[in-house]
Amino acid sequence: MNNTRTFYDGGKVITGLVIFVVLVTFPFWYNHGKAAPAPEPQLTEKAKAEKACIRPKNEMKSAHMQILNNWRNNVVRNADRIHETADGKRFEMSLSNTCVDCHSNKADFCDRCHNYVAVNPYCWNCHIDNPKETSK
Amino acid sequence: MNVNYVASLITVVVLFLIAYVGTEALGLTALFGVVIPYLALVVFLAGVVYRVLGWARSPVPFRIPSTCGQQKSLPWIKPATIDNPSTTGGVLVRMALEILFFRSLFRNTKTRLFDGPRISYEWEKWLWLGAIVFHYSFLTVLIRHFRFFLEPVPVPFQWLEALDGFLQVGVPGIMLSGFALLAGVTFLFLRRIFIPQVRYISLASDYFPLFLIMGIAISGIFMRYITKTDVVGVKALAMGLITFQPVLPETVSGVFYGHFFFVCILLAYFPFSKLMHLGGIFMSPTRNLANNNREVHHVNPWNYPVKIHTYDKYEDEFREKMIEAGLPVEKEPEAASSEEEEKE
């Protein structure tokens, strides 16, 4: 080989590499350095007065969807509607009647984080905006 | 048991423990959450560019016809314009089919020798199917992860997530691609274990990336469906990296750092591994060159000018001596000289 500096079909190869680098770095120029810190969900006066949720805050933050899913299964399949917390408090297993009773500010509480991480729970298709479930 | 895959498996387990213990027990979140990810990305980008430019320096002077169809020749012989393309258009179609649908894997056959002796060629599509499932689910999972790196998350990314979770099983909803990825990579691994010929040629460099990706999928599935992590915190961390304002939320779990460290290892290892087939597929001479050897004169780029001495000139020089030695000559001296006179 007399000239290892030559790039054969250099134009095409460089074009391909530029496309590759642009794709890989897409998030960097899409956000162009604009900070996007975690949102702060707002607590209502009622939630503040209550002080504690059914589990510690961090646990609620990452696992509330699983708790709700278990609630649904318990209510629908076992007709078991009562949740007892570690410190013995009892709550009705209901998104619309229990959770949303304190956290009635969906836009400033639920939606802030849900929008941030782009989750779109289909729970809302029925709950909250529709007439409240009747608890008997 | 085989040292190639046992060593790879142990390496992957140890890598996970390094990140898990490093963050949970030693608190090295800045190392695993900021320093290593940036380093890994730089190594990945620079490494891939370097490898591809290296390939671009290798001349391929002659078109390599991998004959999957009739080459273009006489007008009354029908050429295979895609399988043996003679034009750029044909090459583009062949490349697209290769890259998007893994056409050469689809051609896979299995050869077996029976008593008799009789030989059989069987249709063998499992490798193709496993590869398609693996690559497309990997791509889907990768694209879905962009929700952590873009703010606001563009709507098409949300469509993909809705499509992937269309079963609407449980909350958080089952994402089919995550499980398809794990199934695909597991199949590709079992294939190497159970087919003796494939096991014979499999090396640690084949098993390690499979285990690594398996580890990524398992840790991800664990985080989403079982142990849970603070997804908002993860996004804050990811956005911090993307906007060069790193933050390290305390609520992010060690399993996440294990998952993230695996991905960093994958990125940094990529340019030096067989995973470079990502670039290699585009650079394959048997796929990306039109087979026009009969139409176009391809000059070897490292040919140097050769000094030539034709037989005519040689005979002119030695004619008398050749006649003296009794050797036959093509032109008799008179004819040669009269020819020379004519020329003058």
Ligand code: HEM
């Ligand atoms: C090669 C790249 C990656 C692959 C193949 C991968 C794979 C996976 C898989 C299969 C899951 C299971 C859930 C699902 O299917 O979505 C998952 C979840 C997860 N991954 Fe990754 N991952 C990758 C990169 C990353 C990166 C760079 C981050 C850092 C931001 C990350 C953070 C997460 C988180 C936080 C979850 C849990 C999501 C949830 O709970 O909803 N992954 N990953």
